[in-house]
Amino acid sequence: MIIGVPKEIKISENRVGMTEAGAKQLTLEGHTVIVEKDAGVGSGITNEQYEKAGAKIIDTKKEVYAKADMIMKVKEPLPDEYELMKENQILYTYLHLAAEPKLTKVLVEKKVKAVAYETIQLPNRSLPLLTPMSEVAGRMATQVGAFYLQKDHGGKGILMGGVTGVKPAKVTIIGGGVVGTNAAKMAVGLGAQVTILDVSTARLEYLDDIFKGRCQTLFSNAINIENSVAESDLVVGGVLITGHKAPTLVTKEMISSMQKGSVVVDVAVDQGGCIETCRPTSHTNPTYEVDGVIHYCVPNMPGVVPRTSTYALTNVTLKYASMLAAMGVEDAVAKDASLMKGLNVYGGYVCYEPVARDLGMEY
Template sequence: MRVGVPKEIKTHEYRVGLVPGSVRELAHHGHEVIVETGAGRGIGVDDGAYSQAGARIVATAAEVFAAAEMIVKVKEPQPAEIALLRPGQVLFTYLHLAADRALTDGLMQRGIAGIAYETVTDARGGLPLLAPMSEVAGRMAVQVGAHYLEKEQGGIGILLGGVPGVPAAKVVVLGGGVAGSNATRIAVGMEAQVTVIDRSLARLKELDDLFGPRLQTVFSTMENIEGEVATADLVVSTVLIPGAAAPKLIRRELVRRMRPGSVIVDVAIDQGGSAETSRPTSHAAPVYVEEGVIHYCVTNMPGAVARTSAIALNNATLPFVLALADKGWRQALSDDPHLRGGLNLLDGQITYPAVAAAFGLPHQKPAF
């Protein structure tokens, strides 16, 4: 199979779909890999490393899209890239369609097979291709939240861990999944007062066993969310419904009750965000103030630590990329129900129920 790797063009996105080690594996399996020049520059990898791994370097994204049967990316295609896709081509990347009707319509019109990293599953019901970036985003969320709590950044001027005689900041984490547990780990390590809210008692028990008295766990109800968020210095929202739009758990009235200069980091922004006041931002302009509260809503948070993120992502995606290339995408999807769960679009139809439900559209179950 001919596999294409274009350079990412989303604002301040430095990750790359395939690192040289992954290219070498594909070449070893007999596949041709076409890489756009400069695709690895953001992670400190030059064209020579890709050539040595067996890739063919081309000058433009148009050449990559024209030559490849499967495109492997990191972020959803931008308008200029959508125009380069063609019917029957496979697109394997993060899509997050439920938060973006224009993107969904554009990809449906191209007639591609759109396989989304974020809805591929595993035998335990997890999301193995979302997990690495959720780990990164969760850990980053507390780091950036602590930064924007500083007075010179517009924050309230509070040190996350406090000092003797001065209370630590209160951090509230919504969601105890992969991103939430990683955010908790960093916040606890920085000696903040940390509360995790989740609707799974089993998950709360696991976190309680892991962190002990350093962590407060709270069952998720609207009353509990309102009570904890209103008094928080930093809120990290990680709530996820696979493939669907994020639920709006933080109402505008609740944001209005928060202390001016406090911070919300909405990790769920890729799926539309879980605060009514959240709207997508980029690394070029990561924050804005709404109702007196600083909002950090960058849709590609892990892109800021591109080298770590790209390698971690490739560790997870490579087995699936190899399966799609070795078997052909139809056979690979037929053989693996977990990979088949990643199929969101096919031949102009939505195939993932949660995406269809987000827009009130029908979905078509794939015939394999």
């Protein structure tokens, strides 16, 4: 199979869909890997490194899409790439289609075989291809929150850990999954006072155990969220209902109840966000204010730490890329139920139920 790796074009997206080690493995397995010129530069991987690993460097994105049987990338295709995709081409990448009705329509019309990293799900319900990027984004959420809480960055001017004799910042994390846990690890590490809310009592028990009393756990309901948000300096949104658009849990009124110069980081923005006032931003213009509260809602947070993220991502994507390349989509998903959950569009239909339901499309 010919596997194409285009250069990412989302703003400040420096990750790449395959490392040189991935190119070497797939080449050794008998496939041809074609990489768009300079696709890896943002992640510190040169064209020469890909060539040494057996890949071919191709000058244009158009050529990569035209030649490849499978496109392997990081973020969803953007409008400039829509016309480049072709019928029966396998598209293996993050898609987040519940928040992307236009792209979904294109994939359906073009009969692309679209496998979404974020919905591949193991029998224990974990999402192995989302996990490493959620670790990165969760850890960044606290880092970014601390940055914008500084007065010189528009914040109220508070140090996360406080100092001796002075209170630390209060941090509320909504959703105690991978994003939430990693955001909490960093916030606790900085000495902040942290509350994590989740609807899963099993998850709250787990968090209580691992943080050994250094984090408050709270059941997620409207009243607990309202109270916790009102007194927080930093709110991190990290909820997920797999495949669905994120539920709105923090209302505009709750945002208005926060002190001016407070910060919200809605990591769940890629699924539509769990904060009512959330709208997607980009790394070049990452924040805006609502009622004096700074909002940071970048859907590709890991894109600016590519030397960490590219390697963490491809550690987990390669296994399934290998299966798709060796067997084709049909046999690969028939063999592996986890991969089957990743198939979002096939043969002109949405075939992942939560996406079809959220977008009101035929399933």
